[in-house]
Amino acid sequence: MSPGINDAVRAAMRPSAADLEPYDPAFLPASINLSANENGYGMPDDVQAHVEAALAKVVANRYPQPLSDALRSELAAWHGVDPDQVMVGNGGDELLFNLLLAFGGRDHALVNLPPTFSMYRLYAQLLETAVVDVPRDPDSFAVDVDALVTAARAASLVIVTSPNNPTGDLFPIGDTRRLCEACPGIVLLDEAYVEFAPEGSTAAPLLPEFENLAILHTLSKAFCLAGARIGYVLGSPSVVSALATVRQPYSVNVLSQAAALEVVRDRMSFSATIEEIEAERERLAGGLRQLVGLGVRVWPSAANFLLVRVPGAHEVHRQLRDERSILVRDFSATPGLDGCLRMTVGTPQENDAVLSALAEILKGGSR
Numbered sequence: 001m002s003p004g005i006n007d008a009v010r011a012a013m014r015p016s017a018a019d020l021e022p023y024d025p026a027f028l029p030a031s032i033n034l035s036a037n038e039n040g041y042g043m044p045d046d047v048q049a050h051v052e053a054a055l056a057k058v059v060a061n062r063y064p065q066p067l068s069d070a071l072r073s074e075l076a077a078w079h080g081v082d083p084d085q086v087m088v089g090n091g092g093d094e095l096l097f098n099l100l101l102a103f104g105g106r107d108h109a110l111v112n113l114p115p116t117f118s119m120y121r122l123y124a125q126l127l128e129t130a131v132v133d134v135p136r137d138p139d140s141f142a143v144d145v146d147a148l149v150t151a152a153r154a155a156s157l158v159i160v161t162s163p164n165n166p167t168g169d170l171f172p173i174g175d176t177r178r179l180c181e182a183c184p185g186i187v188l189l190d191e192a193y194v195e196f197a198p199e200g201s202t203a204a205p206l207l208p209e210f211e212n213l214a215i216l217h218t219l220s221k222a223f224c225l226a227g228a229r230i231g232y233v234l235g236s237p238s239v240v241s242a243l244a245t246v247r248q249p250y251s252v253n254v255l256s257q258a259a260a261l262e263v264v265r266d267r268m269s270f271s272a273t274i275e276e277i278e279a280e281r282e283r284l285a286g287g288l289r290q291l292v293g294l295g296v297r298v299w300p301s302a303a304n305f306l307l308v309r310v311p312g313a314h315e316v317h318r319q320l321r322d323e324r325s326i327l328v329r330d331f332s333a334t335p336g337l338d339g340c341l342r343m344t345v346g347t348p349q350e351n352d353a354v355l356s357a358l359a360e361i362l363k364g365g366s367r
């Protein structure tokens, strides 16, 4: 229940919204913020200069291009699809909302693979869509593909996150193929973190084969544009047109379109930091594995974050935040994620700081 809504206002609300828990990023200022999976390395200097020059030329007295035409063409060329196979949104979140608007509703079902990104369920509930959960293995977080395929046969929308947030694992392409064959509705692969995964992890090669496959990308994670809110869906022209029917025409503003166009043109400039983040991920994971004697467990990750189980997780999270000014994400109250924290891979200094703070807190025996 959201606090601060009085009874009369609540009574006037859409019933599906009245008892929703609003999404809470649990953000507080901290010296080291490893809570939201942003790219903390910052934009490469040459890209930053191009973005600034482009922003300086933006004219804001006219409405933006509704479909972000210039950006859309650049994205299409990058991914080897036609521009009418690309839909740009105000962050991936808007596109997820639009997917539920277009493909959800009463008598429609979303198949969800918890534990995963909480927005899918939130938007489904808001839009009165039944949520059919196919829970992951409680220990390995592996997907039960047979159960998923069975559930998908009656779904209007299936969302699979690969790499998954917050568990970090990839969904194999062969399984995506089975899913697309079985599902009469839309199969969305949320690839918000795919840039950090090994080459060949994307489901994009299946796009020409399946009209019901859609892939979500964002510029918020690898490409340093979380604040500009740019995401995009790749899919068949039919799926993109369906999204066009429900979207707000001017949701992607001129400044964000201009910045994103430069970033996409300069995307190769991010390769070095992406590789560095991948190397740091393995180093951080190695450091965490050394804390096994203190009860720490870390799962493998193909993304820019690690899921870690620690004794007394909620209190560890609090001490990191209040005593060390290090913010990680506390998932310990989420079903299936008992004792789990998620930490974004930071710079080498940030990762060293979190490793030593964690070791000290756990050795301190504070539970």
Ligand SMILES: *Cc1c(COP(=O)(O)O)cnc(C)c1O
Pocket: 090, 091, 092, 093, 094, 117, 161, 165, 190, 192, 217, 218, 219, 220, 221, 226, 229, 230, 231
């Ligand atoms: C971050 C994220 C997104 C989209 O983020 P935006 O900033 O809205 O583009 C989508 N899916 C997952 C799983 C994410 O973690």
